[in-house]
Amino acid sequence: MKITIVAGSQRANSQSEKVAQYLGKIAQSSFEQVNILDLHAINLPLWNENIGKGGEEWKPWKEIAEGLSTSDAFIFITPEWHGMATPALKNFLMLSTAKEMAHKPALAVSVSASVNGVYPISELRLTGSKNNHVCFLPDHLIFRDVSALLDQNLHCTKPHFDERCRYTMTLLEGYARALGPVHRDMLEAGKAFIHGM
Template sequence: MELLIVSASQRTGSQSAKIARYLSEKADSFRKINHVELCQYQLPFWDGSADSKSADDSSWPLIAQQIKNADALVLITPEWGGMASPLMKNFLLMCDSQDSAHKPALLVAVVSGISGAYPIAELRMNALKNNKLVATPDHLIIRNVEQVLNHDEPEDKRELHIRERIDYSLHMLMQYAQALKTIRLNHQQQPYPKQQEYCYGV
């Protein structure tokens, strides 16, 4: 089982990347773990055309291959003005359902204060329709992110709770990855007649 962790802050040295590194260390039930920090890649602004993904110097083909290889994804976005980051939205628009469909995704919001629910709600509502990723029922909101997951041991009970919730969420993500792999195999071996007519979600 392969896991792809995508962190979508538009800043280098971000808290989102810090959380991605922590999750990478904890997701040891996966055979292989890749972390894509989107701000480190040259990505075009998707204009609706498949050609824009492979424009000169675009890094998208490299990322698309990692999506194709993955059995599960973790999508980490900072909260910017109550929204998911533009980089995360662009990433999800560029995902091809041939690579991403019927794969579980753990949604993670990172916020410096005490909010963080809005990016999760936004991603659940309208970000997974055409790429057909399957958001797990559990999600993570890492609040006051500068104060947590900085050391080997938790600083207080609140951080201990966050760490335990992370462990549980990654455990369940593996369960969904195993289950949905069966669905993907069945979908390939027993395709629905004219299934390409239903390539877009409703």
């Protein structure tokens, strides 16, 4: 099984990328293949109506979409900026389609320098699956006071939180195994209803 972890910060050497590396290590016990996408490094173009025309600007996205379509699960990580998810992650979710994500499980993760972090989770749940039909787990993770939570070697300084992350990764694996047939069987059937009601 394969998981794709998306670090949604637009900053270089971000805390979100560190969280992605930390979760990637944990994911290795549940998934055979772990792929980490750093949206700062990728620098995708903003969604526009030309995406379906396959111009040169969309070549990087085409390669990413092919990788997403072979993923069984996803983790979307965003810092909390002004109480919101980042533009880069929202753009990423707008570019994603049902072909890559429909009926596959996703874990929402937020990163906060202080004690916040709830609002980006709510935002992702509200609109993040609109047309791509990704299935957010009922659980989520919030990395509060992140600079103290992960040390320089990307070890968690709070054993209980580390246990929670490991439990959540096992839960994500369980959802991926259970939803695999749903993606396979319902992707084609759902094409007529891709934009909801």
